[in-house]
Amino acid sequence: MAxxxxxxxxxxxIQVDTYTSxxxxxxKPSNVKYVExxxxxxxxxxxSGRRAASSxxxxxxxxxxxxxxxxxxxxxxxxxxxxVTVTVGTGGNGGTSITANATNGNxxxxxxxxxxxxxxxxxxxxxGSAGAIVALxxxxxxxxxxxxxxVGGGTSITNGGSGTTPPxxxxxxxxxxxxxxxxxxxxxxGSGGSGPTYxxxxxxxxxxxxxxxxxxxxxxxxxxxxxxLGTGGGGGFPTLGDALGGxxxxxxLYxxxxxxxxxVNVTSGTFGSGAGGRGGNGIVVVVSYF
Numbered sequence: 276m277a278x279x280x281x282x283x284x285x286x287x288x289i290q291v292d293t294y295t296s297x298x299x300x301x302x303k304p305s306n307v308k309y310v311e312x313x314x315x316x317x318x319x320x321x322x323s324g325r326r327a328a329s330s331x332x333x334x335x336x337x338x339x340x341x342x343x344x345x346x347x348x349x350x351x352x353x354x355x356x357x358x359v360t361v362t363v364g365t366g367g368n369g370g371t372s373i374t375a376n377a378t379n380g381n382x383x384x385x386x387x388x389x390x391x392x393x394x395x396x397x398x399x400x401x402x403g404s405a406g407a408i409v410a411l412x413x414x415x416x417x418x419x420x421x422x423x424x425x426v427g428g429g430t431s432i433t434n435g436g437s438g439t440t441p442p443x444x445x446x447x448x449x450x451x452x453x454x455x456x457x458x459x460x461x462x463x464x465g466s467g468g469s470g471p472t473y474x475x476x477x478x479x480x481x482x483x484x485x486x487x488x489x490x491x492x493x494x495x496x497x498x499x500x501x502x503x504l505g506t507g508g509g510g511g512f513p514t515l516g517d518a519l520g521g522x523x524x525x526x527x528l529y530x531x532x533x534x535x536x537x538x539v540n541v542t543s544g545t546f547g548s549g550a551g552g553r554g555g556n557g558i559v560v561v562v563s564y565f
Contacts (some may be wrong), residue, residue: 276338283484284354284429285333286420288565289341289563290562291561292560294363294558294560294562295556296375297362298361298367301358301359301361301445301561303315303354303356303358303359304563307564308565310349310350310351310563311562312395313344313345313346313558313559313560314345314376314390314395314396314419314435314559315342315344315345315364315389315397315419315503315504315557316357316389316400316417316419316557317366317387317388317533317554317556318340318342318386318505318532319339319367319383319385319399319403319532319533319554320367320370320383320384320386320402320403320533320546320554321369321427321451321454321508321551321552322337322381322382322402322404322535322551323336323371323381323535323550323551324373324380324406324536324537324538324540324548324549325407325548326374326376326378326520326539326540327375327538327539328377329541330410330459330540332540333373333406333410333548334409334430334453335367335382335435335453335455335490335549336370336383336403336404336453336523336549336551337403337427337429337430337436337454337535338384338436338450338451338508338534338550338552339367339369339385339386339450339451339507340400340401340415340416340424340426340427340555341400341416341423341426341440341448341450341468341505341507341530341533342386342399342530342532343363343397343416343417343418343428343443344423345396345420345421346395346446346486347361347391347394347395347420349394352485352492359392359394360391361390361392361559361561362388362389362390364386364387364397364399364434364530365387366386366399366525366530366533366553366554367383367384367402367533368384368401369523369533369536369551370551372547373547374548376541379406379549380407380455380462380536381553382404383403383502383554385399385402386532386554387399388557389558391556391559396538397530398419399417399480400415400427400478400532401414401417401559403533403547403551404429404453406535406538406553408519409427410430413426413427413428413450414427414429414448414532415437415534416450417530420462423447424447424448424450424532425440425447425449425468426438427450427453427507428451428466428468428473428498428510428535429453430455430538432462433456434455434463434465435452435455435463435464435537436455437452437467438450438451438534440468440469440506445502445547446471447470447504448470448504448506448526448555449467449468449470449480449505449506449527450507450511451496451526451527451531451532451552452464452465452483452493452507452524452535453510453534454510454511454513454520454535455484455512455513456537456538457514457538461512461531464497464510464521464534465483465508465517465535466481466483466493466507466514467481467506467507467508467524467527467532467536469506470504471501478497478499478506480497480507480508480509480527480531481496481497481524481534484509484510484521491511491512491519491520492512493508493510493511493512493522493523494508494524495508495527496508496524496531503528503529503558505526505529505530506524506526507527507531508527508531508534509524510524510534510550511523511534511535511537511549512537514539514541514546515539515540516540516542517543518550519546520546522536522549523537523549526554527555528555529555529558530555530557532555533555534552535551535552537549538558545552
């Protein structure tokens with residue numbers, strides 16, 4: 276889907292074309308001098324938690340990595356008059372819930388790349404790993420020309436790791452938080468990675484749930500309307516006993532990683548582990564200067 280905010284009734288200084296889904300052709304405006312392109316890849320989906328029998332260890336799933344960020348200025352005369360193919364990356368799906376005892380979770384899927392022809396590309400974030408009975412590593416963020424996306428939170432036997440934002444936080448989407456783990460007690464889940472910083476402010480990531488209750492889902496990531504970067508979703512809270520594990524929060528638009536689902540151990544019933552959160556979709560923005 277594309278939007279265009281130019282005004283055809285007045286002389287144009289710039290034209291902004293925004294693409295938020297699918298693949299399409301960007302048409303080169305006449306008399307354009309320079310074109311600035313911003314690409315953000317899709318965020319990775321979080322993994323779901325493990326389901327274990329009563330009193331057994333069940334790790335939450337890892338959060339997905341954030342999508343990469345790329346930006347480039349191109350001289351208009353170098354671009355073809357026939358147009359350029361624009362592809363918008365999609366966020367990865369979260370791993371689905373597990374309903375059988377002694378079964379590891381399902382991994383999420385990686386986000387896909389956003390691109391403007393062969394000129395510029397931003398890769399999608401890595402998928403969150405499936406919850407198991409061991410600690411999970413942190414999935415990488417997608418790479419971009421300006422900044423890589425935030426790293427997703429892994430898990431330990433005591434809690435879920437928080438997603439991160441790289442040092443160049445002004446141009447980075449946040450990674451998803453890891454899901455909480457169950458041992459002989461209920462352990463906390465991780466928060467999503469924060470997003471861009473500007474005007475001395477920080478766009479917060481989705482919250483991870485840290486107390487037992489019926490609302491165990493991790494908070495969704497936040498979206499930024501100025502520089503288009505989203506934060507990571509929070510990790511889902513684990514459950515001890517016969518209850519559904521908390522799902523990971525969805526990654527924010529654009530490119531935030533999905534949170535990992537919480538682990539669960541149960542004595543009976545079909546209560547499932549927490550599902551992983553979906554990664555935020557990518558975006559491509561083309562600014563034409565006349």
